[in-house]
Amino acid sequence: MEKFAPVKRSGDGQPVRYLIVDDSVFARKNLAQMVETFGGQVVGEAADGVTAISEYERLTPDIVLMDITMPQMEGIEAAEKIVRNYPGARIVMVSSVGYQENIVAALQRGARHFVQKPVKAEVLYEVIKYVMRDEQNAAQSAGAGA
C-alpha cells in the first residue's frame, strides 16, 4: 500500500485516533489498513449505529469513519445523534451509495465529508487532512491570540 506523510493532531502531535463503523468486518479491516498508512491509530470499531454512539462516548475519537447502510441504526441517524451531543465530532461518511440526496442528508445532519466506496487511499487521505484542518486552524488562532 502507498505510503503517506503522517497526519497528526496539531495540538499535541499525537496520531489521529479513529473509530471505524461498518457492518462489514472486511471493510473495517481495509479502512484500518489505510488509516494506519496515514499514521493514524484505530481506537475502536463498531458494526452498527447504536454501537457507534456508545463507542464514540467511550472513546471520543478524533475522526469517525461511518458507513451508511447498516443493521439496527443506519449511519446518517447515528451521525446525527453523535453530533447532537458532541458538536465538535468529525464524522466522515464512507458508503457505496453516493447519490446526491444521501450526501446532502449526511452533511445536513452533521457529517463533515463523504467518501464513496470503493475507497481510494489517496482520496481518503486528502479528506482526512481537510477534516483535521479545522483543529489546526483553531490551534493557530489560539497561538495568534496568545
Place this chain on the structure above:
Amino acid sequence: MRMELIQPFINSADAVLAQGLESPVSIENLTMEEEAYRRQGIAAEVCLTGDIEGRIIFDLDQKAATRFASRLAGAELPSTDGLVREAVCELANQIIGNAVTVLNDQGFHFRVHPPTVLTAERGSKSSEDTEALVMCLSTASGSVFMNVALRYHPRRAMEHAASAG
C-alpha cells in the same frame, strides 16, 4: 426486465471489479434465467425495495472468492477464512451501491438492504415479472456470476407505461 435497470449494475460491476483487481473485466455470458437460482460457490444477496424491487446475487466459486478477497485484503487468506465471505458481501455492497447511485440520479428511489451470505443451494424461482438475468464477469482472479431479478414497483410500472404512451 428492462436494460435501463440492468445497465448501471453491469457498468458498476465492471468499474468496481476493475479497480479492486487492477485488471480488465469482460462479460462472457448474458442469459435470461427461468429456473430457480442454484448457488455455485460463495454467494451474497442484496435486496432492493422502492421504485425498483427485487434482489441481486453475486456468486463466486471458492477459489475465485479466496483470490479476490486476498487481493483486496493485501494478504493471502485461507479459503476457509470468514473474511472471504465478508469480502463477497462487501463486493456486492459496493457494486450495488454504485449502481443505485446512478439509478437514483435518474429519478428512481429505493432502499438498499445490507448484504447477506446465501447458504441455501437453491433460491426461489423467478416469476414472469421478475425474470432473472445472469451474467458471468471474467476477471484475472476468476469468474464472478451476477444474478439480477428486478421489477418496477407496480405504481412506478404504471407511470412508466403511461409515459411510454
